[in-house]
Amino acid sequence: MADRAVPHRIAASIALGTLLNPLNSSMIAVGLVALQGEFHVSLATSSWLISGFYLAASVGQPVMGRLADRYGPRRVFSAGLTLVGATGILVLFAPGFGWVVAARVLQAIGTSVGFPAGLAVIRRLAGGRPPAGTLGVISAANSASAAFGPVLGGVLVGAFGWRGIFAVNIPLAATGLFLARRWLPADPPRPPADTRSLVRDLDLPGVVLFAVTITALLGFLLSANWALLPVVPAAAALLAWRELRAGVPFLDLRELRARPKLVGVLGQQVAVQCVFYLIFFGLPQWLERVAGHSAAATGLLMLPVSALGVVLTPVAARVVRRSGAGLSMLIGSLGLLTGAALLLSVGGGSGPAQIVAIGAVLGLPLAFNNLGLQAGLYAAAPPDQTGTAAGLFHRRGAVHPGSGRPAPGAARFA
Numbered sequence: 001m002a003d004r005a006v007p008h009r010i011a012a013s014i015a016l017g018t019l020l021n022p023l024n025s026s027m028i029a030v031g032l033v034a035l036q037g038e039f040h041v042s043l044a045t046s047s048w049l050i051s052g053f054y055l056a057a058s059v060g061q062p063v064m065g066r067l068a069d070r071y072g073p074r075r076v077f078s079a080g081l082t083l084v085g086a087t088g089i090l091v092l093f094a095p096g097f098g099w100v101v102a103a104r105v106l107q108a109i110g111t112s113v114g115f116p117a118g119l120a121v122i123r124r125l126a127g128g129r130p131p132a133g134t135l136g137v138i139s140a141a142n143s144a145s146a147a148f149g150p151v152l153g154g155v156l157v158g159a160f161g162w163r164g165i166f167a168v169n170i171p172l173a174a175t176g177l178f179l180a181r182r183w184l185p186a187d188p189p190r191p192p193a194d195t196r197s198l199v200r201d202l203d204l205p206g207v208v209l210f211a212v213t214i215t216a217l218l219g220f221l222l223s224a225n226w227a228l229l230p231v232v233p234a235a236a237a238l239l240a241w242r243e244l245r246a247g248v249p250f251l252d253l254r255e256l257r258a259r260p261k262l263v264g265v266l267g268q269q270v271a272v273q274c275v276f277y278l279i280f281f282g283l284p285q286w287l288e289r290v291a292g293h294s295a296a297a298t299g300l301l302m303l304p305v306s307a308l309g310v311v312l313t314p315v316a317a318r319v320v321r322r323s324g325a326g327l328s329m330l331i332g333s334l335g336l337l338t339g340a341a342l343l344l345s346v347g348g349g350s351g352p353a354q355i356v357a358i359g360a361v362l363g364l365p366l367a368f369n370n371l372g373l374q375a376g377l378y379a380a381a382p383p384d385q386t387g388t389a390a391g392l393f394h395r396r397g398a399v400h401p402g403s404g405r406p407a408p409g410a411a412r413f414a
Contacts, residue, residue: 006125006134013179014118015138017077019145020084020172021111024165025053026149028104031162038162039097046097049104055218056108059211063202064109065116065391066250069384070201072187073120076387078180080113085173091166103166110173116390121184123378123386130325130375136317139371140310147306150299206250209239251392255382262380262389265373268329269393272369275336279343279362287355290348301355308363309370316371325379328372335364 032046068076087107094100115138122134156164216231243249256263287298319328339362346354373393381389 006122006131007183009179009183010121010125010185011134011137013176013183014077014114014121014134015141016172016176016179017081017114018118018138019141020081020114020169020176021057021108022142022146023149023152024107024111024169025050025057026146027153027156027165027168028053030150030153031157031165034157034162035097035100039100041097048101051218052101052105053108055215056105057112058214058218060109060112061116061394062210062250062388062391063207064113065120065387065389066202066207068113068117068120068387071190073117073124073387074180074184074187076113077117077121077184078177080110080117081173081177081180083107083110083113084169085177086110088166088169088173092163094163107166107169112391115394116387119378119390120387123381123383125185128379128383130320130378132317132320132371132375135320135374135378136313136371139316139367139374140313143306143309143313143366143370147303147310200248203243203246203248203250206239206243206246209235209242210250213239250388252385255385259380259382262377265376265380266389266392269373269377272332272336272365272373275340276366279340283343283346283355286346291350301352302359304356304359305362305366308360309366312364312367313371316367319368320371320375325372325375328368329376332365332368332370332372335361336369339365 028049032043032049035041035049036043036046064076064080084107087103087110090106091100091103094103118138122131126134152168153165156168160167213232213235216228216235219225220228220232239251240253243251243253284298284302287293287301293301316328316332319331339358342358342361346358377389377393378386
């Protein structure tokens with residue numbers, strides 16, 4: 001399904017790098033009980049393995065995209081895979097729970113590299129026209145890894161204990177690194193950079209303010225700590241003030257203002273993900289608390305959403321290739337509206353067949369919205385800022401749409 005401008009081997013290499021983030025975000029849930037037992041920590045404490053991952057990934061993806069734009073996507077892609085493999089090794093010798101949390105944060109940073117750096121590689125090869133087939137390969141790989149991550153995690157925990165869900169990253173990262181070094185096109189040579197030029201190019205003050213803004217926002221959403229809420233607009237205002245005055249801004253607000261299509265794509269991505277997060281936060285809780293299904297049954301009932309998303313991705317790719325990203329987003333949005341409306345019919349007498357049918361309807365927007373928005377981002381982003389734009393686009397919130405499980409702390413809003 002890859003495009004002529006992007007060979008299949010390159011698409012496969014990038015897909016392997018990008019799927020590590022959703023895979024690791026969805027596998028961890030099945031290992032929490034074993035972790036709690038070994039380190040004698042509570043559920044609230046163990047939830048830092050989930051919250052810390054999402055916080056680090058949300059901040060890390062735009063930063064890694066910036067690094068890919070500045071220092072070459074192949075270099076940064078390879079460095080991220082190396083970090084992922086190293087965290088898998090570190091956890092094997094974890095003396096305490098804090099060690100595991102630190103490794104999990106580093107794992108999030110390493111897996112954050114895949115999508116922004118991979119999209120930057122694709123942009124260099126394919127030019128300005130969105131390569132729908134290649135984007136479809138990546139989207140399908142991400143949806144599949146998120147959907148089947150808990151299954152793989154359960155097998156690994158059963159066979160090797162909770163360390164197995166970390167150790168599996170060692171061969172995956174090693175394979176990804178080998179393929180990246182062998183198949184991804186080499187980056188152009190760059191002159192050596194001193195510390196001053198590195199700080200200037202990365203705009204570290206802007207990165208710090210961005211991190212504070214995102215961390216405060218997600219911290220509030222994850223914990224319902226109202227003390228964090230006023231920090232969000234204050235940090236955001238300081239970020240805007242800084243970026244409008246920076247010589248090389250981390251977030252080029254002037255460039256964003258000059259590209260309304262890019263702002264529109266990012267805004268649509270936020271809206272679509274908010275709807276999906278609400279669905280994947282509310283429906284699993286209803287299935288367990290009201291309908292009385294077990295956690296395993298709930299996971300199976302939610303599986304059609306991701307499974308249909310994978311199956312329909314090639315269809316969405318053909319739509320994007322023939323008619324453009326706009327039609328794909330329209331089809332996806334209509335499917336999302338229909339699925340959300342059908343959820344209003346769910347009640348105490350709703351059987352599994354009705355839930356599965358609604359999940360199948362929601363699989364349509366998972367494929368068409370995701371791929372359409374990725375293609376729209378690809379077309380709207382400045383060529384030299386593709387990595388940064390992709391990182392902003394691909395930030396993850398408190399729930400991964402493939403896992404069907406809310407992050408601990410979100411339940412306080414229920």
